[in-house]
Amino acid sequence: FTSANVTLNMPNTNVVIEGNNLTWTNGKISVNNAGSGSLTIQNLIVDGTGFNDTLLAVSHSNGQLNLNHMTFTKATAGATNISTSNNAKTIFNYTLFSDNTASNTAPAVKLNGASYVEINNSTIENSIGYGAGYECGAIASKFYTGTLNINNTILRNNINKCSFSGQFGGGGGAMSMHYLQGKI
DSSP: OOOOOEEEEOOSSEEEEEEEEEEEOSSOEEEESOOSSEEEEEEEEEEOTTOOSOSEEEOOSSEEEEEESOEEEOOSSOSEEEOOOTTEEEEEESOEEESOEEESSOSSEEEOTTOEEEEESOEEESOEEEESSSOOSSEEEESOOSEEEEESOEEESOEEEETTOSTTSOOOSSEEEETOOSBO
16 A cells, blocks of 8 residues: 555546555545546545645546545645535545644635535544634635535634634634635
């Protein structure tokens, strides 16, 4: 088992990648393309120790990405960045986001554009965002026009240290949605 930068194309059928609770320690996982099927990645621990990039970049324009029983931990440039069209879905089930940091972006889940995202039965904890802007909550966005559904999920001990997040505005440690135009 070797972890490195990998690009996965959304398939036209249903595909499952079983991680067997192994730890991914080096490289970004990118998901893109316009396949109409579903891609499920499950039982994988993604550890960002010593890696200075987003751990998961999602930009598919069709189909459904399911992330089941995953762990995203110790990211220093944000754990996930989701930038999909409104024809695509990204679903997190039983996922742990823990001890992630980022500068001027979301430490756990960055939402872009018209992305449809669900976070179910998950935990987002101990995230710290810092920088000069507003988008430093564990879940963050700017000009987000998509739909975010959060169900039965714990958000705890997340800290927003961005300059504009004090008593005069900005966002919280759990969520910061700058110029929100979508639905939560």
